Amino acid sequence: MTEFFKTILPPVIANSPILDILVIIIKVFIVVNFAMINGMYLSYVERKVIGHMQVRLGPMRTGPHGILQPIADGIKLFFKEDIIPANADKPIFFIAPVISLTAALATLAVIPFWEDFIIADINIGILYILALSSLGAYGIILAGWASNSKYSFLGGLRSSAQVLSYEIAMGLSLVGVMLLAGSANLLDIVKAQENMPFGMYLFVQPIGFFVFFMAALAETNRAPFDLPEAESELVAGYFVEYSGMRFALFYAAEYIGMVLMSFLAAICFLGGWKGPDFWFFSKVPPVIWLLIKVYAFIFFYLWIRATLPRYRYDQLMGLGWKLFIPLTLANILITGLVKLLIET
Amino acid sequence: MAEVEKKLETKNLTISLGPQHPATHGVLRLVLELDGETVVKCTPYVGYLHRGIEKLSEYKTYLQIIPITDRLDYISSLSNNIGYCVAVEKLFAIEVPERADFIRTITAEMTRIASHLLWLATHALDLGAMTVFLYAFREREWIIDLFEKLCGARLTVSYARIGGVRNDVPEGWLKDLYNFTEEFPKRIEEYETLIDQNRIWFKRTKGIGVISAEEAINWGLSGPTLRGSGVPYDVRKFMPYAAYNKIEWEVPIGKNGDVYDRYRCRMEELRQSNRIIRQCIEKIPDGPVMADAPKFTLPPKDKVLSDIEHLIHQFVLITKGPMTAPIGEIYSAIEAPKGELGFYIVSDGTGKPYRMKIRAPSFVHASVLPRLCIGHLVADVIANIGTIDIVLGECDR
Structure with a gap:
């Protein structure tokens, strides 16, 4: 992209740092819009997919097959009254959804869409993602606390405990990948997968993938781990006091979180933007391959939501600490040993 | 420190x-x-849906109470109708024709299926399995459509009458119902594939809300909530009414008295209800659907419109109630989908009951909630509310 701008812009600008900033702004613009549209339409896809799984149609009224439903929802939420509970801690109440959404969006900076399209090619990509998604938990905890409502408070507490414990499992499940690739940079990880069976880490890191998948469900508060917002217990959990646009921000953050986790899964375990290299498959643009993998993963998310009941809070924690963390630790040990044996 | x-x-x-x-x-x-x-x-705090049904009944004639009983447990309104009518018939010593008894049995079991389906749907939804909810509603809709064909109403049917039922079944209706019973067992299996062998479902239901048989009896539980603890008490077996003693069926019981056993109990009851309906359809005799008790039952409509005496008789029955009601009191119970639904009626010889007390299973079951919930987690409270299957319309009356 930089080369393209160099040809059309006057040399004074083309050779100055302004150009780099300009290119980054354009990239950010593209990625944020992509994420927002994905987040919006994910709500539609979720309702449609689950609807069809449950012998009903899902949204049908707004536009053909309800295709404009997310836009209608967005407009509605935008014009809703912004209700602030009288006893709420106002500054924190205001800032909590912003933290959630910002953390979710900022994570996209290190996601490579294909080889040449990445906003920030930093060498600690995975660590950056883990750090920011933990930061997102702050939004949830603060929202639960600042609402000054018992239900939100319980939801916030549950969420903080859940996100913290599953953060560990998720981090550890990605260690196997980092060991194999020898790097925490997402570009390097994709490149390192080329000489693996089917060009994916999925088959050499099945345990890692399994734990990552479960932890991703728990991280993004999705069924069967959707305890922080368990509607039958806590009504809506931490955001029960939110309305209008602030509520929409939480929702957007949740969906973008889902998209992000799917990207991470596709990049770390499913070979990123690389597709099969024969027949007309090799002509398909790499970004399409990445999106296919991402959406397949998202479909799994929805499928699980339509199928499984919800875990209980203590069972969820038990599962995380007693099963997933030991599993990933064993996985790291085995991966390290095998790698050591092959290399020596 | x-x-x-x-x-x-x-x-x-x-x-x-x-x-x-x-x-x-x-x-x-x-x-x-x-x-x-x-x-x-x-x-537990109850009373948010209190409408004074018991007191209201003292100001209504025996006939006028039937639609009020619909509003007790509004998901299984026909059971309430039948429960009330059976009590009044015992009090008035009215012999109900056999065909009406069979129709009552069929419709009561349909109500049981509809009620248990709604219970299954909401119970599963509370525990997070949302697909079962819509699957169960699909079949419930089928039953409700059949009710609509039978009597025009979908929920508050007011179909039973003192001395029988309002009308005979329409032509082809039994065939439609038979088709339903053919299909329904497959649908039960469909729900079970979703939750029955699911590890998460086990974890959420096994060992939760345990109540022993003895304790369950002491708390006054009834219906599937009691049978889940292993007590084979079913009013239909112990004090048969309608046609329950003329057909073969079993009382499914649980063993551990936890949420899972009560769930299994109700799932088996769905199958047993299906079996009862099928047998009834095969065995149903011909004949009238209203008892020959002119003092208490309304005269046929065509005679009312052509004959002055019948018109006067109808007028008196409607406005003042059966004036020749015998003096006495009665307690009579039926097995409603939620449990033992009892009516205690005191008659002072006027057209209106002197006192009517309803033994509502939901009210008794709501009282056991603290016993089930204390010491468990919030999530289990939700499972326990689901498992005792209460309807607040009946609980608050």
């Missing part, structure tokens, strides 16, 4: 679950005292 500990006191968190809460099945309100997520104290 001791000083710090003195200053850092912990306080239990009191939350009000309901009356507007998605999992309390109506307007039940539980005030929970939580230590962390563990319930230390649980106080």
Whole structure:
């Protein structure tokens, strides 16, 4: 992209740092819009997919097959009254959804869409993602606390405990990948997968993938781990006091979180933007391959939501600490040993 | 250190679950005292749906009470109708024709299926399995459509009458119902594939809300909530009414008395109900559907329109009630989908009951909630509310 701008812009600008900033702004613009549209339409896809799984149609009224439903929802939420509970801690109440959404969006900076399209090619990509998604938990905890409502408070507490414990499992499940690739940079990880069976880490890191998948469900508060917002217990959990646009921000953050986790899964375990290299498959643009993998993963998310009941809070924690963390630790040990044996 | 500990006191968190809460099945309100997520104290508050049905009945004729009983347990209104009519018939010593008995049995079991389906749907939804909800509603809709064909109403049917039922079944209706019974067992299996062998479902239901057989009897539980603990008490077997003694069926019971066993009990009851309906359709005799008791039952409509005496008779029955009602009192119970639904009626010889008391299973079951919930987690409270299967319309009356 930089080369393209160099040809059309006057040399004074083309050779100055302004150009780099300009290119980054354009990239950010593209990625944020992509994420927002994905987040919006994910709500539609979720309702449609689950609807069809449950012998009903899902949204049908707004536009053909309800295709404009997310836009209608967005407009509605935008014009809703912004209700602030009288006893709420106002500054924190205001800032909590912003933290959630910002953390979710900022994570996209290190996601490579294909080889040449990445906003920030930093060498600690995975660590950056883990750090920011933990930061997102702050939004949830603060929202639960600042609402000054018992239900939100319980939801916030549950969420903080859940996100913290599953953060560990998720981090550890990605260690196997980092060991194999020898790097925490997402570009390097994709490149390192080329000489693996089917060009994916999925088959050499099945345990890692399994734990990552479960932890991703728990991280993004999705069924069967959707305890922080368990509607039958806590009504809506931490955001029960939110309305209008602030509520929409939480929702957007949740969906973008889902998209992000799917990207991470596709990049770390499913070979990123690389597709099969024969027949007309090799002509398909790499970004399409990445999106296919991402959406397949998202479909799994929805499928699980339509199928499984919800875990209980203590069972969820038990599962995380007693099963997933030991599993990933064993996985790291085995991966390290095998790698050591092959290399020596 | 001791000083710090003195200053850092912990306080239990009191939350009000309901009356507007998605999992309390109506307007039940539980005030929970939580230590962390563990319930230390649980106080059910009822009465948000109190309409004074018992008192109201004292001002209505025996006939006019039937539609009021619809509003008790509005998901299985026909059971209430039948329960009330059976009580009044015993009091008035009316012999119900056999065909009417069979139709009552069929429709009561249909109601049981509809009620259990709604229970399954909401119980599963409360535990997070949302697909079962819509699957169960699909079949419930089928049953409700059949009710609509039978009597025109879908929920509050008011179909039973003192001395029989309002009308004979329409032509082809039994065939339609038979088709349903052919298909229904497959649908039960469909629900079971979703939750029955699911590890998460096991974890959420096994060993939760355990109540022993003895304790369950002492608490006055009835229906599937009691049978889940292994007590084979079913009013249909012990004090048969309608046509239940003329057909073969079993009383499914549980063993451990936990949420899972009660769930299994109700699932088996769905199958047994299906079996009862099929047998009834095969065995149903021909004949009248109203008893020959002109003092208590309305005269046929065509005679009312052509004959002055019948017109006067109808007028008196409607406005003043059966004036020749025998003096006495009666307690009579039936097996409603929720449990033992009893009617205690005192007659003073006028056209209106002197006193009517309803033994509502939901009311008794709501009282056992603290026993089931204390010491468990908030999530289990939801499972327990689901498992005792209460309807607040009946609980508050």
